[in-house]
Amino acid sequence: MLSCKQVATIASDYLDKSTPLKWQIRLHLLMCANCRRFVRHMKITRELSKQMVLNKTADDVDTIWNKVQQRIKQDSQSD
Amino acid sequence: MTTTTSTDESELIAQLIHGDDQAFRHVIALYHSLMLNIARAIAGDIFADDIVQEAWVSVYKNIANFERRSSLKTWLLTIVSNQAKARLRKESRQVSLEQLDGEATGSYLDGANFKADGHWQQSIPQWNIESPDALLEEQQLQHCINRTLNLLPPAQKAAFILRDIEQQSFEDICSILAVSAANVRVLVHRARLTLMQVIDRYQETGSC
Ligand SMILES: [Zn+2]
Numbered sequence: 500m501l502s503c504k505q506v507a508t509i510a511s512d513y514l515d516k517s518t519p520l521k522w523q524i525r526l527h528l529l530m531c532a533n534c535r536r537f538v539r540h541m542k543i544t545r546e547l548s549k550q551m552v553l554n555k556t557a558d559d560v561d562t563i564w565n566k567v568q569q570r571i572k573q574d575s576q577s578d
Numbered sequence: 579m580t581t582t583t584s585t586d587e588s589e590l591i592a593q594l595i596h597g598d599d600q601a602f603r604h605v606i607a608l609y610h611s612l613m614l615n616i617a618r619a620i621a622g623d624i625f626a627d628d629i630v631q632e633a634w635v636s637v638y639k640n641i642a643n644f645e646r647r648s649s650l651k652t653w654l655l656t657i658v659s660n661q662a663k664a665r666l667r668k669e670s671r672q673v674s675l676e677q678l679d680g681e682a683t684g685s686y687l688d689g690a691n692f693k694a695d696g697h698w699q700q701s702i703p704q705w706n707i708e709s710p711d712a713l714l715e716e717q718q719l720q721h722c723i724n725r726t727l728n729l730l731p732p733a734q735k736a737a738f739i740l741r742d743i744e745q746q747s748f749e750d751i752c753s754i755l756a757v758s759a760a761n762v763r764v765l766v767h768r769a770r771l772t773l774m775q776v777i778d779r780y781q782e783t784g785s786c
Binding site for chain 1: 635
């Protein structure tokens with residue numbers, strides 16, 4: 500029987516369906532409320548991330564674009 | 579790699595090939611920060627800005643040769659990944675992603691959280707809000723998550739963004755970040771555990 504620690508260690512693989520221990524985990528989850536909650540929370544976290552909007556960097560597009568333009572010019576001069 | 583070139587994207591690519599500056603700026607706005615995260619993960623913070631600029635130059639020069647066998651995003655990620663790997667070789671710095679990312683103390687997997695028999699020492703905290711949609715509406719939580727993401731080790735951050743936010747396949751992430759599948763899984767798992775703890779704290783205290 501798997502321990503809670505083992506379940507917590509491979510919980511991502513379980514949710515990503517990439518563990519051969521699927522049935523052992525299910526058996527553990529049947530009997531362990533803490534791990535059920537743990538796996539449920541991880542699943543929620545994953546769902547949340549899917550829809551999350553990242554903070555874009557503070558770098559503004561103009562600055563980056565100007566730097567890129569400069570480099571392209573330099574490159575074409577040295578060719 | 580998937581071949582999901584939408585009409586919008588086809589149009590965008592056509593504009594890029596045509597040398598449309600506005601289109602190029604649009605693509606920079608869309609992907610620059612994602613590319614920075616990849617460059618940081620592979621080559622470190624010091625070179626990241628430079629690498630991504632080089633990548634954009636390369637994109638500008640080579641867009642006409644883009645064969646559309648992959649999406650524009652995958653193509654951009656491949657370019658920045660190759661530039662970062664090349665830079666790493668050039669600087670001959672022996673940085674492996676695994677070295678950069680250790681197991682944090684106080685994480686969910688910390689031995690102190692378990693009894694000798696491997697059972698949880700304490701019960702897992704309850705969450706009052708369990709619906710992802712409801713959680714998304716919590717502005718303060720969004721702020722806490724963004725803050726935490728920025729504090730993650732670069733490799734963890736990049737692996738997590740690529741997998742859980744950008745929904746790339748493990749296979750593609752392996753080749754973009756040049757790490758084994760097993761390591762990508764470990765990196766993503768650690769990031770998820772850290773975010774779970776942020777949500778734990780938020781549910782309990784309403785702040786980060
Ligand atoms: Zn358990």
